[in-house]
Amino acid sequence: MNKSEKKGSLVCVGTGITLGAHITPIAKSHIEQADIVFITGNTGFMQMWLQELNPNVHDLQQYYQEGKPRSRTYQQMMDEMLKAMRQGKKVVGAFYGHPGMFVTPTHKAIKQAKTEGYFAQMVAGISAEDCLISDCGVDPGRVGCANFEASQFINFQRQVDNSAYLILWQVGFVGDTTLTQFTTGEKYRAILVEVLQQHYPADHTITLYEAAATALEQPRIEQMPLVDFIHADVKQITTMIIPPSAKLKVNKSIQAKLAELEKQRSAPALKSI
Ligand SMILES: C[S@@+](CC[C@H](N)C(=O)[O-])C[C@H]1O[C@@H](n2cnc3c(N)ncnc32)[C@H](O)[C@@H]1O
Structure with missing residues (x-):
């Protein structure tokens, strides 16, 4: 852990994915003791809940705008947090x-x-991956x-x-090279499918996953053939899971080396004369 004499941190x-249920005691304690809390990506309910922990909550979500490069938004979010820190907060x-x-x-x-x-x-x-x-x-x-x-x-x-799982994040706006869109369409999803078909069969079963935002909701776990993704209902929070399409291949030369080491290890030690 880095220590510092400087005032400000x-x-x-x-805050986790499921409202109020996923936050860790240490995260909660940091929020309660902060001079100022900047939040983003949290739903209205989450924001209200965080305001109960600390009334000085500022939402950075305002910096996101359709058509505005996300790199600029990220810079503004950083600037806000660092400015308050430099003021000793x-x-x-x-x-x-x-x-x-x-x-x-x-x-x-x-x-x-730092x-x-x-x-x-x-x-x-x-994270969504934990869910x-x-x-x-x-x-x-595995x-x-x-x-x-x-x-x-x-x-x-x-x-x-393709003998391992592949998890793709932000499939809802796949192909947005301008970093300005919140959603892209079927033509963009078709390109993703085209790339994936270089590694997986068209009918390979994929899963579209959305973790539940509240304890009352159910997660979305929708399976479909890879090609159907083009016309699927895809949101900003959708994550794609692609299971393996091939079996693990044995590395024979390494297995032989390991077997040799095992033989040496289990052989009775020669007595020194
Ligand atoms: C900018 S990332 C943020 C991820 C977040 N920091 C986390 O730890 O889960 C946004 C992407 O995370 C994934 N994601 C966010 N919320 C999700 C949810 N409720 N269920 C499944 N995936 C989600 C989606 O792939 C989404 O496009």
């Missing part, structure tokens, strides 16, 4: 889910605060799992291991 916490940035999972301004602001010699820290939260593991029964340790941001996935040549 920045702590970014996660205990600043908390409360972001939904995990504050470091596919979130640009938290990572950048914490790095900048560079300037302030105390800065990220506190883990429950996905529970709701969809996906264990990333055959491996790769996470990609959907637009980056199609814009760059990525190595795909």
Whole structure:
């Protein structure tokens, strides 16, 4: 943990996905003790609940606008948090889910605060991926799992291991190279399907997942053939899960080396003369 003599600090916490139920005691305590709390991505109910924990809550969501580059929005969010920190305040940035999972301004602001010699820290939260593991029964340790941001996935040549899970984030606005859209359409989704078909059969079953925002709701876990994604109902919060289409392949030369080591380890040690 970084210590600092400077007055002013920045702590970014996660509020989780399910309203009021996912926040950790440490995140809650940071929010309660902050001089100022900046929030974004939280629903109206979440905002009201956070205001009960700390009345000095400021919503950064206003900086998001259709047609405005998200890079500018992220910079403005960072500037707000860092400005208050430089004024000597205990600043908390409360972001939904995990504050470091596919979130640009938290990572950048914490790095900048540390560079300037302030105390800065990220506190883990429950992300959509954590909910996905529970709701969809996906264990990333079983055959491996790769996470990609959907637009980056199609814009760059990525190595795909189709014997592992592939999770694609932000599929609702896949292909938005301008970083200004909240949603893109069927033509963009068709390009994602085209890229995925280089690695998976057209009828490979994928899952569209949306974790429940409140304890009263059910998650959306909708399975469909890959090609049907083009016409599917896709939201900003939709995440795509692609299960493996191939079996794990044995690495024979490494297995032989490991077997040799095991033989040496279990052989009786020679007595020294
Ligand atoms: C900018 S990222 C933020 C993720 C968030 N920090 C977290 O820890 O889950 C937004 C993307 O997260 C995923 N996401 C957000 N909310 C979700 C939900 N309720 N269910 C499933 N995926 C969700 C979607 O892929 C969405 O496009």
